[in-house]
Amino acid sequence: MFAAEAAGLKIMAHTRAVRVPKVITHGLVAGRSFIVLEYLTLNRPGPSAEKRFGKALAAMHRHTTTRFGLDFDNTIGSTPQQNNWREDWPTFYLEQRLRPIFQLAASKYPDLENHLAPLARKLPEYFSNYQPQPSLVHGDLWSGNWSADEHGQPVLYDPALYWGDREVDLAMTKLFGGFSEAFYQAYEKAWPLDSGYVRRKALYQLYYYLNHIYLFGENEPRYTRALIERALSD
Secondary structure, eight states: OHHHHHHHHHHHHHHTSSBOOOEEEEEEETTEEEEEEOOOOOBOOOHHHHHHHHHHHHHHHTOBOSSBBOSSOEEETTEEEOOOOBSSHHHHIIIIIIHHHHHHHHTTSGGGGGGHHHHHHHHHHHTTTOOOOOEEEOSOOOGGGEEEOTTSOEEEOSOOOEEEOTHHHHHHHTSTTOOOHHHHHHHHHHSOOOTTHHHHHHHHHHHHHHHHHHHHOOSSOHHHHHHHHHHHHO
16 A cells, blocks of 8 residues: 555656655565655645645646556555556446445445446446546545645645546545635636536546445445435436
């Protein structure tokens, strides 16, 4: 997990789009894994930092390649994340994201697995008029995974990155805390989103929320079922 995190941070740093902590070292000592990162003084981001971050994220997303995936697997939280290369995005999202996370979530809530087949049949409809570029995405972009340094510059960390549809990052920003309007306006000005993003947002949020209930559990995952219903009806 830490080896993949270190590699992901170095890939993000190479884009020079946004500041990330420098990796000092990582390894294993007496059966304990560790990672050592640059010490940074972080502050609560204000509107100016949010605006800078929106522009910086769009710049990072501009780094593209020819396929979807990554040269190595990683984790989202502590959940294994498969990144086998795929030529097309719908296949990658179904086989490397939705299918594995549905199977894991179903180990706690067995009925959830019944929804995978209808979603798989529905998936091509979302991409009939939309073919995303394989952008470098952070992959776990909630409000707890970025901050601002002492100069008000955005700092991004804890990646679960891969080359995917940039909309997955934007969709996750709407979960677990959210971002200010300044962030979204700056991103949209730097690289406007496709109009169909509004329709695909629930589909992308579903992966993150299934992972959330797998890791932390709920007495009754109502919001997850609502996302599934929305994804099937849109």
